[in-house]
Each structure stands twice: as C-alpha cells, then as structure tokens.
Amino acid sequence: MKSLLFLASYVLLALPAASHPGMGEMMGNLRRESAKAKRADAKQLIGDLKTLADSKLTAIGKDIKAILLDQKDARSTTIDTSIPPGTVDSAACKADLCCVWKWISYEMTAKFNGTSGRCTKLARGAVRLGFHDAAVWSNSTTYGGADGSILLTDEINRSDNNGLSAIATEMKAWYTKYNKYGVSMADLIQVGANIATVVCPLGPRIRTFVGRKDNAKAGPTGLLPAETDSADKLIKLFAAKTIDAHDLVALVGAHTTSQQHFVNTARDGDPQDTTPGVWDVAFYPQTTGSPPPRVIKFNSDINLSKDSRTQPEWQEFTGTTGQDHWNEDYAKAYTRMSLLGVNNINDLKECTKVLPAARTSFVNQDQVLLDMWLQGQFNQLNNMVDDAIMLTGVVSTKDKREKE
Numbered sequence: 001m002k003s004l005l006f007l008a009s010y011v012l013l014a015l016p017a018a019s020h021p022g023m024g025e026m027m028g029n030l031r032r033e034s035a036k037a038k039r040a041d042a043k044q045l046i047g048d049l050k051t052l053a054d055s056k057l058t059a060i061g062k063d064i065k066a067i068l069l070d071q072k073d074a075r076s077t078t079i080d081t082s083i084p085p086g087t088v089d090s091a092a093c094k095a096d097l098c099c100v101w102k103w104i105s106y107e108m109t110a111k112f113n114g115t116s117g118r119c120t121k122l123a124r125g126a127v128r129l130g131f132h133d134a135a136v137w138s139n140s141t142t143y144g145g146a147d148g149s150i151l152l153t154d155e156i157n158r159s160d161n162n163g164l165s166a167i168a169t170e171m172k173a174w175y176t177k178y179n180k181y182g183v184s185m186a187d188l189i190q191v192g193a194n195i196a197t198v199v200c201p202l203g204p205r206i207r208t209f210v211g212r213k214d215n216a217k218a219g220p221t222g223l224l225p226a227e228t229d230s231a232d233k234l235i236k237l238f239a240a241k242t243i244d245a246h247d248l249v250a251l252v253g254a255h256t257t258s259q260q261h262f263v264n265t266a267r268d269g270d271p272q273d274t275t276p277g278v279w280d281v282a283f284y285p286q287t288t289g290s291p292p293p294r295v296i297k298f299n300s301d302i303n304l305s306k307d308s309r310t311q312p313e314w315q316e317f318t319g320t321t322g323q324d325h326w327n328e329d330y331a332k333a334y335t336r337m338s339l340l341g342v343n344n345i346n347d348l349k350e351c352t353k354v355l356p357a358a359r360t361s362f363v364n365q366d367q368v369l370l371d372m373w374l375q376g377q378f379n380q381l382n383n384m385v386d387d388a389i390m391l392t393g394v395v396s397t398k399d400k401r402e403k404e
C-alpha cells in the first residue's frame with residue numbers, strides 16, 4: 001500500500017500541476033500522505049512494548065502500540081456521564097477502578113475551567129507539568145520519565161520548572177487526598193495533563209491510561225528545553241526522547257494556551273497568542289506573523305517555525321484544516337510523551353471515560369476587552385486573564401473609555 005502511494009505521488013509529481021483542475025490539491029494531499037507513511041515507518045516503540053511479542057499484548061497494550069506507531073487515533077469520545085457509584089471511600093467506589101478518577105476529574109475540572117470558559121493558569125500549568133515530569137528521560141537514561149519524581153523529589157525546584165509552583169501545590173494536595181486510594185503521583189500528573197487539555201476549549205480528548213509507577217529518585221538534569229535553544233538543539237533533544245520533529249511541532253502548540261511569567265519578568269502574564277486559555281491554532285501563524293504588542297514570542301518557537309525540518313508542519317497546522325489535524329497529531333504525540341520511562345505499558349488500564357466532554361466550538365464572549373488588553377491597555381486585568389475570568393462585567397468598555 002505504502003509503495004503504491006509513493007509510486008502514485010511520483011507519477012503525479014512528474015505531471016505539471018496546471019494540467020488538471022484540483023491537481024495541485026491532490027498532489028499536496030499525496031505528498032502529505034507519503035510523508036506521513038515515511039514518518040509512521042520510523043516511529044519507535046518504548047518501554048516494555050519494545051520487547052513484548054504481539055501475542056503477549058493486552059487489548060490496551062495493542063491499542064497503545066498502534067497509537068505509538070501512528071496507526072490509531074489517540075482521541076476518544078467514550079464518556080460516562082453517570083455519577084460515581086459511591087463516595088470515594090465507599091466499597092462500591094473501591095470496586096470500580098475508574099471511580100476514584102471520576103472524583104478526581106470533577107475536582108480538576110472545577111479548578112481548570114474559568115468563568116470565561118477559557119482554561120485557567122492551573123490547567124495550563126498541569127499541561128506543562130505533565131511534560132516536565134515525563135520529558136526528564138532519554139533513550140540513554142535508565143531512569144526518569146513519567147514517574148511523578150518532579151513532585152516526589154526536589155526536581156520541582158530546578159529553574160527549568162519556574163512557573164509551576166501553583167500547580168505543584170495543588171497537585172501535591174490532590175496526591176495527599178487520593179494516594180490512599182491507590183493513585184500514583186505519576187498517574188495524577190498525566191491524568192491532570194489530559195483533563196486540563198480537554199477542559200481548554202477546542203482541546204483534544206486524549207485516551208487516558210493509568211497504572212504508572214512512582215519513583216522517589218530525582219530525574220537526570222539537562223533534559224528539558226530552554227527558550228533560547230536553536231531548532232537543531234531542540235530537534236536532537238526530542239529525538240533522544242523518541243519524539244520526531246513533526247511531533248515536536250505538534251507538542252509546542254500547547255503554547256497556544258500560554259501566559260508566560262519568567263521568560264520576560266517585565267511582561268509578566270503576557271500570552272503567546274491572542275487567545276490565551278483556548279486550545280486553538282492561532283499560536284502557529286502568530287509566531288510567524290505580527291500579532292498585537294502584548295503577544296510574546298519565544299525564540300525557541302520562532303526557531304522551530306523557520307527550520308526546514310519543522311517549518312512544513314508549522315504551516316500545516318496554520319492552515320484552514322489545522323485544528324483537527326493538530327488535535328489528532330498532538331493527542332498521539334502527547335500519548336507517547338506521557339509514557340516515556342514507563343516500563344509496564346502493557347499492564348496499564350484505561351479511564352478515558354472519566355474525562356469531561358470536549359468542547360469543539362468556542363467564542364470568547366469578552367474578546368473586545370481581551371483585544372484592548374492585547375493592545376497594551378488594562379494592565380490591571382493581567383491576573384484576571386491568567387485566571388480565565390470573564391472580563392465583561394468586571395469592567396465594561398464604556399467604563400474604560402470614560403477613564404481615558
């Protein structure tokens with residue numbers, strides 16, 4: 001099938017694009033499919049899936065293997081809207097593996113959803129925390145990864161983790177409350193990242209697996225990226241985590257929700273696109289374009305948007321079909337990320353059903369005020385935007401004009 005695809009794209013590439021209407025689009029699609037097939041061929045397995053024979057795989061093991069090999073979607077709409085069978089310490093709840101996670105999902109969703117409908121700084125912190133726990137791993141380290149060590153040791157105090165203190169405090173409190181019901185810190189962090197992602201409007205609903213083991217040993221240093229890194233350094237750093245350049249571009253798209261605090265402390269709270277707290281694709285074109293003055297661009301993102309190995313995908317996510325394409329690719333790439341260093345993947349269980357429903361459309365009701373803020377007015381609203389509070393009602397455009 002793949003060789004047929006290559007042959008077809010070769011033949012079509014040899015023909016002049018103008019010879020048939022729609023030929024350009026068809027060639028574009030074929031080129032994309034052919035690049036996708038090549039990428040899928042190069043995908044690496046991780047953890048116990050590297051050595052386990054197919055005959056030994058559980059149903060979950062098979063699914064995760066297919067996701068890692070780019071053969072299966074990592075998103076799911078399977079949802080359980082029923083209330084949990086009992087309180088968290090009831091016998092009925094203890095008998096149902098996902099029951100405790102349902103309670104946790106309720107608590108996290110309440111903290112991650114702002115009154116504006118955007119996701120809060122705790123949600124964005126949870127996505128970043130998931131990345132920073134898991135990515136402290138490479139194929140040459142024998143420990144680290146999605147093992148909870150970021151919060152079980154003093155790893156969190158490393159400068160890489162500046163900006164994560166609020167979510168760290170919250171996550172530790174959840175761990176204290178739920179660890180007695182068998183919840184590991186490693187799972188809490190990764191389930192938290194997936195709940196936060198789907199709570200952000202337009203975010204993908206990523207299949208969510210539990211059963212990771214905790215590790216009380218701090219992970220190796222030097223494995224997290226810096227805002228000053230070149231594209232080459234980033235591509236190599238992520239390649240050593242089995243994450244290819246394409247998936248790296250998909251993962252950094254999480255910056256679409258971001259408001260930075262430490263890259264430029266004089267611009268505390270400035271977002272990376274015009275819609276902070278929304279999982280849209282505005283970040284990609286705005287990193288290469290000229291957004292309003294309050295939008296801040298990271299050098300690392302600018303570098304990735306320009307490098308020949310990452311620029312084509314950056315463009316793809318920018319296009320009109322970018323949102324679904326990005327969500328699909330992000331979900332697969334993050335599933336891989338959330339399993340780095342996990343050596344019992346085949347034994348994991350699935351609790352996707354406890355996640356809230358995805359919100360596939362969203363309009364900022366207070367965009368007029370957000371736009372004024374993005375132009376550099378309304379500094380007093382910084383914290384409210386960070387907490388995803390609805391700005392309309394807090395201050396009206398009329399009040400603002402009267403003050404000017």
Ligand code: HEM
Nearest residue numbers: 124128131163225226227251254258259260261262263300
């Ligand atoms: C590729 C290299 C990356 C670099 C250099 C980088 C660096 C940073 C930095 C410096 C911040 C701002 C922290 C602050 O000042 O408060 C940030 C924010 C953020 N990063 Fe990344 N990051 C990278 C990739 C990723 C990935 C792969 C993810 C998720 C999978 C991610 C998720 C986030 C999120 C959600 C925020 C926003 C946090 C908030 O609003 O509080 N980043 N990143």
